[in-house]
Amino acid sequence: MRQPNQRRNGQRRKSGPDNIQKFTVPQAGPLLEVAGAILKDHTPTKVKSMLRHNQLAVNGTPSTQYNRPVQAGDELWVNYDGSFRIFSHPKIKIVYQDDDIMVIDKGYGMLSTAAGRSKDETVFSVLRDYVKQGNEHAHIYVVHRLDRDTSGLMLLARTAKARDKMVNNWNKMVPERKYEAIVEGIVHSDKGHVINYLRNADNYEVLSSDDPELGGEKATTHYYTLERGNRNTHMLLWLHVGHKNQLRVHMKDLGHPISGDRKYGGHSNAIHRLALHATHITCVHPVTGETMHFDSPMPAEFKKLL
Structure with a gap:
């Protein structure tokens, strides 16, 4: 909403x-x-x-x-x-749109943009075709991405001017992004953060290190424990700039990989998907200056994992 x-x-x-x-x-x-x-x-x-x-x-x-x-x-x-x-797609719901921006709720299992030579349908390709139906000169721009298997809110720009303003002033224009996840095991701390350096490896994985001499970008993930179940923990996660796979790597570093994340140490996959959902975005409209808040509830099936 x-x-x-x-x-x-x-x-x-x-x-x-x-x-x-x-x-x-x-x-x-x-x-x-x-x-x-x-x-x-x-x-x-x-x-x-x-x-x-x-x-x-x-x-x-x-x-x-x-x-x-x-x-x-x-x-x-x-x-x-x-x-x-009428826009209809099984993995994309338009939450908000105007002449300058669009906010969508993305389903899991869909790339934000094309990876390499992949011919798979992406958020960008679907929405590009949609906006051009009404105006062949219309554009859509991806200003941040969600992993293929992460669901939830994504912000896009509809003009180059809006894109540039958001990308060049990201922390000011998008001051808050929050995610909810079910992680494996019981997290005993109520809140905390993970800080280290992330770098891309040749095998498409992201590696973390506490040593800045090994290269990579400094990344910070904050977390808050929402609920402890019998087996797993419901977590609220948030970041600012964000690195590819950051939340997934940092939950592995915390010792509690996200449920369903075999790539980064997960052992269980009871709901056959990654249990990570982008639940909230706060952004400043690039033209009007209005502060806007968008929310998407965590999928109900996540609760089955607790």
């Missing part, structure tokens, strides 16, 4: 090739009720027709569900020229 800072109620602006108007929602409620309150110059019958014909969207995501929850501060998009294009 998006939790933005409040903007001026009733703000309206036009965007894109269609006649799309965007309104900041002043008060929470079901979609039909919210749309009726904002579109006061339309009859209730007309608003219902627009909902039925996919002409309404919340934060860029079309919906025909009359009782879909809408929060104060969300954006109601109205397409007066016709139906919104």
